[in-house]
Amino acid sequence: xxxxxxxxxxxxxxxxxxxxxxxxxxxxxxxxxxxxxxxxxxxxxxxxxxxxxxxxxxxxxxxxxxxxxxxxxxxxxxxxxxxxxxxxxxxxxxxxxxxxxxxxxxxxxxxxxxxxxxxxxxxxxxxxxxxxxxxxxxxxxxxxxxxxxxxxxxxxxxxxxxxxxxxxxxxxxxxxxxxxxxxxxxxxxxxxxxxxxxxxxxxxxxxxxxxxxxxxxxxxxxxxxxxxxxxxxxxxxxxxxxxxxxxxxxxxxxxxxxxxxxxxxxxxxx
Numbered sequence: 090x091x092x093x094x095x096x097x098x099x100x101x102x103x104x105x106x107x108x109x110x111x112x113x114x115x116x117x118x119x120x121x122x123x124x125x126x127x128x129x130x131x132x133x134x135x136x137x138x139x140x141x142x143x144x145x146x147x148x149x150x151x152x153x154x155x156x157x158x159x160x161x162x163x164x165x166x167x168x169x170x171x172x173x174x175x176x177x178x179x180x181x182x183x184x185x186x187x188x189x190x191x192x193x194x195x196x197x198x199x200x201x202x203x204x205x206x207x208x209x210x211x212x213x214x215x216x217x218x219x220x221x222x223x224x225x226x227x228x229x230x231x232x233x234x235x236x237x238x239x240x241x242x243x244x245x246x247x248x249x250x251x252x253x254x255x256x257x258x259x260x261x262x263x264x265x266x267x268x269x270x271x272x273x274x275x276x277x278x279x280x281x282x283x284x285x286x287x288x289x290x291x292x293x294x295x296x297x298x299x300x301x302x303x304x305x306x307x308x309x310x311x312x313x314x315x316x317x318x319x320x321x322x323x324x325x326x327x328x329x330x331x332x333x334x335x336x337x338x339x340x341x342x343x344x345x346x347x348x349x350x351x352x353x354x355x356x357x358x359x
Contacts, residue, residue, distance in 0.1 A: 214320025
């Protein structure tokens with residue numbers, strides 16, 4: 090009986106944290122770090138909070154578009170003071186087409202990061218997925234700008250905070266996709282990606298910043314989803330992670346991302 094009560098108490102506490110994040114996002118009012126509100130919050134519990142909000146959004150009619158892998162580069166890990174990757178869920182309502190507008194209204198402290206992204210051609214799952222397996226599952230490759238935002242005040246996050254907060258994801262500008270040829274996939278570690286603001290270079294990095302190869306992030310995601318009984322499904326979008334430290338998103342500016350082999354994208358911020 091005591092064990093059952095303890096489990097119920099834990100579930101109620103995690104549901105309460107999930108509710109705090111939902112209200113913070115809806116109101117645009119940040120909250121204290123969850124790791125302060127619930128000291129000892131571990132990654133398993135943080136992913137449970139993320140999953141609770143994911144299930145509610147799906148039940149409300151939102152559609153899953155894919156997943157993001159975050160904190161895959163040393164610059165981002167240093168910026169946020171963490172030391173391992175995480176993942177979050179992408180919904181169709183978060184996607185913005187190339188040439189579209191990123192509305193900052195309702196966001197709290199948005200930041201932008203350029204990424205290499207993939208669309209899978211077949212399901213990828215299992216505990217031992219390799220980079221070669223990931224390359225074989227990818228159908229298309231593209232550039233993207235992820236807009237991250239934290240429902241935690243002043244970005245005072247530990248890893249468990251951002252995991253619970255859907256890996257701090259908010260919006261994604263999706264560039265034109267091209268076929269994932271063997272030659273292209275083999276070159277992605279060397280792909281130089283540049284983010285410009287109003288035509289002026291603001292940040293850049295190579296694909297190798299992302300776990301040595303962006304495809305390694307796809308493989309990591311598949312392996313990490315396995316204990317949750319999940320995988321990456323055919324047709325899903327996967328963001329591999331930023332190639333540089335994130336930049337503040339400023340209304341009234343235009344973002345553009347370019348690289349040597351992938352089609353460029355642009356977006357207006359308002």
